[in-house]
Amino acid sequence: MTETTAAPDLSDLVLPADLVAGLTEIVGPAGIELDRTGIDEFKDPYWIPGDETYAASAVVQPTDTEQVQRIMRLANEAGVPVWPHGQGRNYGYGGPSPRVRGSIQIGFRRMNRVLEINEKLAYAVVEPGVRWFDLHAALEEQAPGLMHSVPDLGWGSVIGNSMDSGITYLPYGTDFQFPCGMEVVLADGSLLRTGHGAIPEGHAWHVHKRSLGPSLDPLFVQSNLGIVTRMGVWLKRKPEAYAPLVLTLDDDADLEQAIDVIRELRLAGHLEGVPSLYPTLRASVMLTDTPVVTPRHQLRPEDYRRIGQETGVGAWSCRTAVWADRDVAELRIAKIRAAWEAIPSGRFRVDRVYAPEEYGELALAHEKIQAGVPTLKAIEITPAHVGHVGFSPVVPLDGAQVRFVVDELRMRIVAAGVNFSGGILITGERACVIVCGMQFDITDGDSVRNAMDLAKSLVRDLGELGYGEYRAHLDFMDLAQEQYGFGDHAYRRFVGAIKDAVDPKGILAPGRHGIWPAAAR
Structure with missing residues (x-):
């Protein structure tokens, strides 16, 4: 159903005339949005219909670092909070909406330059409005032998995603190795460069992650201590052989053993990147590009089994890949196959090994993503009325613990009338993030509230069990931090x-x- 509510009172969101004049002078008339319709284009599309708890007062779009500095100085003088975002695509976690109602949103869609590509040392430098599509296009034009780690959706900001610990899937996605060296505007408008960028004309800014003294780069991830306006990103050379793999379990009972197998393959160096293990519903989307099932009804166990059989994804399927010289790739594939097929219900599939010049022949989204080719497939196959909220605890990469947490999550999610989806993202050799993408009907306020209430209960319940959220939705950031x-x-x-x-x-x-x-x- 569609909710109809009385128009909310937004009179408190009108900025003082002198502040509007000052912001307009900084970014120009094209760089400021004061009309409610325009501002609402930069709000959380998955929030409760008609609820303006997290409404912004304005959106400003600077074009360079100096303008960001001036905006921060002006906001300090006026005592009005600001909330920065890159492309504003952090859906499932609150999107671009500010935590404090009435904040000025600073968007970065006009700061979208790839500032440098260093082919020899395999890194790039980007502004916060650069999307994954933009970086990919720049590499294909200027350094086609290089590739970069990408997330599931290519429309977001490279810096914005990194500054919220967004997960990417190629080798530098492991333990969030992707960023190196930042330029940061501080709250008073002053400018800081981290690491060896602190040396005037420093040469090692984007190639060495440590500083003399405390290293500051991680301090600006998921923080409110500064605004990153420039960042180095590490790249990889395209390998001689790239092989996307699909590892399937037909029996849910084998999950514990599968996690232990993945851990040992990782520790041995045979598996790289961020292998991602999905239960039936999400696996059908992420591995076969099957459209997302509507959340307007709850699936039964026999529905999950039918979907698993029809799409071939079974109870769980893992997308992963091998990147290496061809002889090394063949050895790694053999090692992975032998380990996985030792699992009672384990099925292993590799359809093809690709050379760099063959990436244009990749068909499925998971094949493209693991080759560093950004896509929007996961959004394109999601019905317009479907939204989601994320709860994602970090769990040691131990089969017994993962099994325990998955069972606890599934029990609570199903009891709340929500379909069990999400994934187990193997972010390193020793830990994983269990992402619960709880879906709801964005046109139905009760459906949204139910999912939000469920997410909050999971934060509390799993926190009591010793498992904390790795990044939190706007509406329960305080609750997540409380754990x-x-x-x-x-x-x-x-x-x-x-x-x-x-x-x-x-x-x-x-x-x-x-x-x-x-x-x-």
């Missing part, structure tokens, strides 16, 4: 102290991931 309570919330107090030191007025993204300035605690 990290060791030492009377020593972590939150420490980061809060840094926040107060570098942003004493609390202007920059207050409340992001549960970190608030002193005045708002």
Whole structure:
């Protein structure tokens, strides 16, 4: 059903005339949006219909770092909070909407230049409006022998995704190795360069991750301590052989053994990147490009079995790949096949090994993504009325623990009337992120509320079991941070102290991931 509600009162979202004039002077009339219709293009498309809890007052789109600095100085003078976002595509986690109602959104769609491609040292430097499609196109034009790690959807910002610990799937996706060296605008408008960028004309800025003294790059990930306006990204040379693989389990009971097999293959160096293991519903989407099932009805066990049989994805299917010289690739494929087929219901498939000049022949989205070719397939095959909210705890890469957490999640999700979907993303040799993408009907407020309430209950329940969220939706950032309570919330107090030191007025993204300035605690 479609909700009809009275028009909300948005009169408190009108900015003072002098502030509007100052922002317009900085970014120009084309760079500021004050009309509600235009502002609403930069709101969470998956939020409760008619609810304006997280409404912004304006959207400004700077064109360079100097303009970002001036915006921050002006916001400090006016005492109005700002909320930065790249392309605003962080769907499932609140999109571009600000945590504090009335904030000014700083968007970066006009700061979209690939500033450098260093073919010899295999890195690029990008602005925050550069999409995965943009970086890919620049590489194909200027350095076609290089490839980059990509997420499932190519429409987002390279920097924006990285600054929220977004997962990508090629080898530098492992343990979030992709970024190196940042330029950061601080809350007072001053400019910082991390690592060896702190040396004037420094030569190792984007090739060495450590600093003299504390290394700061990770401090700006999922934080509200600065705005990254430039970042280095590590690239790989296209390998002689690229082989996308599909590893299937026909029996859910084999999940525990499969996790242990993947761990040992990773530790031995046979599996690289971020192997992703999906249950039936999501596997059919992510491995066969089957359209997303509507969440307007709950599936029965026999429905899952039918989908698994019809699409060939079974109870679970893992997408992964091998990137190597051809002889090494053949050896790794043989090792992976032998280990997987030792699982009672394990099925192994490799359809083809590709050379770099054959990437244009890749057909399925998972084959393209693992070759560093961005796509929008996962959105294109999702009905317009389907949204989702994410809950994604981090779990040790131990079969017994993964089995326990999956069972706990599935029990609660099904009991709430929601279909079990998501995936187990193997982000390193020792841990995984179990992503629950709980889907709902975005036109039905009750459906949205049910999914949000379910997500919050999972944050609490799994937190009590010792498993914490790896990135949180806007609406439950505080709740997710609350689970990290060791030492009377020593972590939150420490980061809060840094926040107060570098942003004493609390202007920059207050409340992001549960970190608030002193005045708002």
